[in-house]
Amino acid sequence: MTIKSRLLPTLDIDATEVYAHLFDALGDPTRLAVLQHLASGEHRVRDLVEHIGLAQSTVSRHLSFLLECRLVAVRPEGRSSWYALTEPASTAALINAAQSLLRATGTHAQLHTHLSHPHTAGDERTEIR
Structure with a gap:
């Protein structure tokens, strides 16, 4: 059976x-x-470098990509820059949907629970040293 091209969405x-x-x-x-x-919660680049174990330039490059996608925002404070999720609830919803899809297709994997239940605006800043 052939599908008529005019029935396909643009x-x-x-x-x-x-x-x-x-x-x-x-x-x-x-x-x-x-x-x-x-x-x-908010983190500085140096905090992320310490936790992830990659070079500062690598972490900064990935943060730039996330900034470009508007998934994260930066807030300058003195000589430091603090990075945070722009839409924690929407990001959590997307991650939870991905987890449901993975489960439905037979893969049971879960990212850190903070990502599916993120720190929300108004909570105190998390500074990890």
Whole structure:
């Protein structure tokens, strides 16, 4: 049976690229590690370097990508810059949906619980040394 081409939806190329960029951000293990740490509260680059164990330039590069995707925001304070999730609840909902999809397809994996239940605005800043 042949599907008539006029019945197929027209794809929005720009929207497709935006979604692909978002999934690129979530598709890298280092960026997922950064998001997991930020879900517990604001962090500085040096905190993330210490926790993830990668070079400062590598962590900064991944933060830049996440900033570009608007998944994280930066807040300058003196000589430090504090990074935080821009939409903790929406990020948690996406991670929870991914976890449900993985379970439905037979894969049981769970990211750090902070990412599925993030630190929310108004909570005290988490400074990890």
